[in-house]
Amino acid sequence: MGAETVLRLDGVSKSFGAVQAVDRASLEVGRGEVFTLLGPSGCGKTTTLRLVAGLEDLDAGEITLRGRPVASASRRLFVPPHKRNLGMVFQSYAIWPHMNVFENVAYPLRLRGVKRRTIRDRVTQVLDLVGLGGLERRSATLLSGGQMQRLALCRALVYEPDLLLLDEPFSNLDAKLREQMRVELKLLQRRLGITILFVTHDQIEALSLSDRIAVMHHGRAEQVGSPRSLYEQPGSAFVRDFLGQTVILRGRVDRAEIQSVAVTMDGALAGHTLAGRAAAGVAFTPGLPAHVAVRPEDIEVTLNEGPLPARNTLAGVIEALLFVGDRYEARVALGGEQRILLLLPRAREWREGQRLQLRLPPEVVSVWPA
Ligand SMILES: Nc1ncnc2c1ncn2[C@@H]1O[C@H](COP(=O)(O)OP(=O)(O)OP(=O)(O)O)[C@@H](O)[C@H]1O
Ligand SMILES: [Mg+2]
Incomplete structure (x- = not known):
């Protein structure tokens, strides 16, 4: 790959008892890329994301972030989540209900000991970016579903992570709002040039948002390619039938x-x-x-x-x-x-x-x- 590689997985495996959740998965994500793991329920998407985040440890293989190994079975290396500089939004994103919008976004910065003034500037900037400017003082529980979703994104974006991990972030939204968030995320990603590892089982979401997609099957990346190349030149019957109608x-x-x-x-x-x-x-x-x-x-x-x-x-x-x-x-x-x-x-x-x-x-x- 020409661009700088932000994330690399090399033969990564993880099992839970008899279940092989991730099976020698290998992939590379370049800077500024939206890379999606797409596949049916249970194929190992969330587990892969959790391994990258450091919420699980791998059984085999190696994970590298910006050239630095963060997990390696052979070197017995495991860097904890808070030292990986990642942003995360999961399916069941937790908004802190006792905090207002501003505090929700400021909290991760406070934890990192950032100065008050810088916090104020960064939070205001990132709220404006997603169209939540002006709602700083509102209680987070009084936001609409789409606004809460954007708030969760803000919280992950505010400390400028090297990589943003998104696990079915729109699954709680209705169809209309999902479509709207899809476009907004794409625009936001282009504007900020952030690198995103996205997980979904929704093929439309994957096709429309991604620069590249890995179609996962039984814990492995079965085929990796641009949305169009996967759709037009599937390499297996599984990829062919998973993407679109045939x-x-x-x-x-x-x-x-x-x-x-x-x-x-x-x-x-x-x-x-x-x-x-x-x-x-x-x-x-x-x-x-x-x-x-x-x-x-x-x-x-x-x-x-x-x-x-x-x-x-x-x-x-x-x-x-x-x-x-x-x-x-x-x-x-x-x-x-x-x-x-x-x-x-x-x-x-x-x-x-x-x-x-x-x-x-x-x-x-x-x-x-x-
Ligand atoms: N903590 C765990 N303990 C036991 N089994 C697990 C655990 N986490 C995941 N699994 C199993 O590993 C496999 C992969 O799960 P994973 O959550 O990664 O799938 P997924 O692709 O994210 O599916 P979905 O689209 O339903 O979210 C499944 O068979 C699941 O039951
Ligand atoms: Mg999942």
């Missing part, structure tokens, strides 16, 4: 070339052939079972009039139609038991029973081993 169709490999694999469909779609690129560098042999995958939004939908073009096109019928505001969600029957979920633009009138023509452009189709 339409999967089953068949057998007909022809396999370097650039393109053609798959003949099974069952009710027998006779149709779909061509796409081989996923994740897999080599295919004709005759083997395969899965054809495509993102629903990449399928080109038109009304079915006349005969189907031969290649990469299927026929379907709208079986159920759900209006969800910005678009329609349609369950489309492809014949037999095969059904797929598609997104249809609101600009057109759709109705149940309508016959569709679905084109799956080869460049957005990927072929996977079954």
